Amino acid sequence: MERKRTYIWEFPVRFTHWINFLAIILLSVTGLYIGSPFLHPRSGADYSYTMGWMRFLHYIAAYVFLMMIALRVYWAFAGNRYANWRVFFPFTRQQRHDLGDATRFYLFASKKPPYAAGHTACAGIAYLFLFVMFLWEIFSGFALYQVNDPAFFHLILGGWLLSLMNVQTIRFWHHLVLYFIWAFAILHVYIAVYLDQAEKNGLLGSIFGGYKFITGREWE
Amino acid sequence: MGKANEGTIYDSLRKRGVSRRDFMKFCSLMAATLALPSGAGRIAEALEKAKKPSLVWLEFQDCAGNTESFLRASDPTVVQIVLDILSVDYHETIMAPAGKQAEKSLDDVVKNQKGKYLVVVEGSIPLKDGGVYCTVGGKAAIDTVKEVCGGALATIAIGACAWDGGIPAANPNPTGAVGVKDAVKGITLINLPGCPANVVNLTATVVHYLTFGSLPLTDSMGRPLFAYGTRIHDGCERRAHYDAGRFVRQWGDYGHQNGWCLYEMGCKGPETYKNCPAVRWNQGTSWPVEAGHGCIGCAAPRFWDTMSPFYRRLPKVPGFGVETTADDVGIGVAAATAAAVAAHGIIRAVKHKTEEEREEK
Numbered sequence: 001m002e003r004k005r006t007y008i009w010e011f012p013v014r015f016t017h018w019i020n021f022l023a024i025i026l027l028s029v030t031g032l033y034i035g036s037p038f039l040h041p042r043s044g045a046d047y048s049y050t051m052g053w054m055r056f057l058h059y060i061a062a063y064v065f066l067m068m069i070a071l072r073v074y075w076a077f078a079g080n081r082y083a084n085w086r087v088f089f090p091f092t093r094q095q096r097h098d099l100g101d102a103t104r105f106y107l108f109a110s111k112k113p114p115y116a117a118g119h120t121a122c123a124g125i126a127y128l129f130l131f132v133m134f135l136w137e138i139f140s141g142f143a144l145y146q147v148n149d150p151a152f153f154h155l156i157l158g159g160w161l162l163s164l165m166n167v168q169t170i171r172f173w174h175h176l177v178l179y180f181i182w183a184f185a186i187l188h189v190y191i192a193v194y195l196d197q198a199e200k201n202g203l204l205g206s207i208f209g210g211y212k213f214i215t216g217r218e219w220e
Numbered sequence: 221m222g223k224a225n226e227g228t229i230y231d232s233l234r235k236r237g238v239s240r241r242d243f244m245k246f247c248s249l250m251a252a253t254l255a256l257p258s259g260a261g262r263i264a265e266a267l268e269k270a271k272k273p274s275l276v277w278l279e280f281q282d283c284a285g286n287t288e289s290f291l292r293a294s295d296p297t298v299v300q301i302v303l304d305i306l307s308v309d310y311h312e313t314i315m316a317p318a319g320k321q322a323e324k325s326l327d328d329v330v331k332n333q334k335g336k337y338l339v340v341v342e343g344s345i346p347l348k349d350g351g352v353y354c355t356v357g358g359k360a361a362i363d364t365v366k367e368v369c370g371g372a373l374a375t376i377a378i379g380a381c382a383w384d385g386g387i388p389a390a391n392p393n394p395t396g397a398v399g400v401k402d403a404v405k406g407i408t409l410i411n412l413p414g415c416p417a418n419v420v421n422l423t424a425t426v427v428h429y430l431t432f433g434s435l436p437l438t439d440s441m442g443r444p445l446f447a448y449g450t451r452i453h454d455g456c457e458r459r460a461h462y463d464a465g466r467f468v469r470q471w472g473d474y475g476h477q478n479g480w481c482l483y484e485m486g487c488k489g490p491e492t493y494k495n496c497p498a499v500r501w502n503q504g505t506s507w508p509v510e511a512g513h514g515c516i517g518c519a520a521p522r523f524w525d526t527m528s529p530f531y532r533r534l535p536k537v538p539g540f541g542v543e544t545t546a547d548d549v550g551i552g553v554a555a556a557t558a559a560a561v562a563a564h565g566i567i568r569a570v571k572h573k574t575e576e577e578r579e580e581k
Contacts, residue, residue, distance in 0.1 A: 035534070047464075048464055048465055049465070051463050148490075166521065166522070167526075171533075172546055175547075176537075179549070180550070182554045182557075183553050187557055190561040
C-alpha cells in the first residue's frame with residue numbers, strides 16, 4: 001500500500017507532551033509523599049529535609065506543568081489543524097461518525113480501525129476530559145498553595161476555589177484525580193500501542209519525530 | 221458580679237487586691253494577643269478610665285464548653301481580671317438567681333441598657349419547626365436572640381456552635397441549627413469560633429473595644445484577624461519535624477515519644493487558622509498539639525463535617541465505608557483500568573484481526 005510520510009505533530013505538541021510526561025511523574029511521586037509520607041527516617045538522629053524537598057519539587061514541577069498547559073492552549077489556536085482546539089470537540093458530522101466507528105472497533109464490533117491522520121474523534125474527547133482534569137489539578141493545587149502561602153497570583157490561579165469549596169474537599173479531589181490521570185495514562189499507552197499495530201502508520205514514533213505514514217483513507 | 225459596676229475597671233481590680241504589676245502584665249498579654257506593638261500602655265490607660273460594660277451570656281444548643289473555657293483560667297488573678305472586665309449580668313450556668321428572677325435580670329439589662337450592653341451567645345439556634353427544639357423560660361432561642369442581640373451594642377458569638385451551628389448543625393442537622401450570623405441579620409457581630417473558643421481571645425476582643433471604641437478587624441468569615449489570621453501549622457512548635465519528614469505514625473511510637481509532627485495522625489493544623497500555638501490554653505500551660513494530639517480544626521467552618529475523620533489526612537470517600545480512603549478508590553480505578561486493558565489485549569490477540577492485518581495475509 002502507498003503511504004505518504006506526513007508531518008502531523010509539530011514541535012510544541014511533542015515538547016509539551018514529553019515535558020508533561022516528566023512533570024506528571026514528578027508531581028505524582030512528590031504529591032503522594034505529601035499526601036501520605038512513605039519515607040521515614042530510621043532514627044531520630046537522621047538529618048534530612050524530606051518534606052521540604054518534596055514540596056519544593058512539587059511546586060517547581062507544578063509551575064513547569066502550568067507553563068506547558070499554557071503553551072499547549074496557545075498552540076491550539078496557533079498550531080496546525082491536528083493541534084487545533086476543534087479536534088477536541090465532536091462538532092462535525094464526520095467526527096461524530098468517526099466516534100461511533102472507533103467505539104465499535106474498541107468493542108470488537110468492527111474490524112475497521114479508526115484511521116486518523118491526527119487525533120481520532122474518540123481521542124479528542126478523551127483529551128478534553130484529560131484537559132479538564134489537568135485544569136482541576138492546577139486550580140485545586142493553587143488553592144491549596146494559597147492556604148500555605150497567600151498571594152494574589154495564587155488567588156487568581158485557583159485560590160478563588162476556597163470561597164466555593166471546603167479546603168479538605170479540594171484536597172481530597174486533588175488527590176483522587178491523580179489516580180484518574182493514571183487510569184487515563186494506562187489507556188492512553190495501550191491504545192497507542194494497539195493502533196500503532198492495527199494501522200501500521202508509525203503512530204508510536206510520531207510523538208517523537210512528528211511524522212505519520214498515512215494512506216489517504218483517514219477520515220481527516 | 222452585679223454590684224462591682226461602680227467605678228472604673230482598674231478601680232475595682234485594685235479593690236479586689238490585683239497589684240499594679242499584675243494589671244500591667246495583663247495589659248501586656250492583651251497587647252501581645254492583639255498584636256499591638258507597644259500597645260500595653262494604651263490598654264492600661266483605657267482600662268483605668270473605662271467602666272465595665274454590661275454583658276449577658278446566652279446559652280442555647282451548647283455543652284457549656286465555652287463557659288468552662290471562660291472559667292478555666294488557672295491563675296486566680298486573671299480570673300479576677302476577666303470577671304471584672306466583663307460584668308456578667310446574666311449567665312445561666314454561673315448566676316445566682318434562678319427561674320423568673322433570672323429571666324428578670326435579663327429583661328432588666330435589655331430594657332434599661334438598650335444599645336449599651338454586650339451579648340455573648342454560646343450554642344446554636346434551631347430554626348426547624350418554629351424553633352421548638354431549644355427554649356429557655358418557654359421562649360424559643362431564635363426569639364430571644366432576635367430581641368437580645370437586636371438591642372445590643374455588639375454580639376460576640378463564642379464557639380463553633382454560635383458561629384456556624386457546630387455539632388448540632390453537623391450532618392444531618394435534625395433541628396435545623398444555625399449560628400448567630402444566619403439567625404439574625406443586621407446586628408454588630410463578631411465571631412470567635414473554636415470548640416471551645418479561647419478565653420484570652422474573648423477578653424482581648426472586649427479589651428480592644430474598651431481601648432479603641434471599636435471591634436477588632438475581621439476576616440471574610442467574621443472572625444477577628446488577631447486570633448484567626450495565622451495558620452496553626454505556621455506557628456506550630458513541631459513544624460521543623462514536618463519539614464524534616466519526621467512523623468508520628470502510631471500513638472506511643474518513637475516519634476510520638478519524641479515530639480515529632482502529627483501530620484500522619486490526621487492533624488488539621490495545616491488547614492486551620494487560629495492563634496493556639498501562641499496564646500495556648502489554661503494560662504499558657506499547653507495546647508493540643510503540644511500535648512501530643514493533632515489539631516482537629518475546631519475553628520474551621522463546619523468542622524465536624526469537613527475536618528473529620530479527625531485521625532486521617534483526607535475526608536472519607538462519599539458512598540463508601542468510613543475505612544475506605546481516597547487511595548483505595550484511586551488505586552482501584554487505576555487497577556480496574558489496567559485489568560480492562562489486559563483483558564482487551566487478550567481478546568484482541570485471540571480473535572480480533574483488523575483490516576490491515578488481514579490484508580497482509
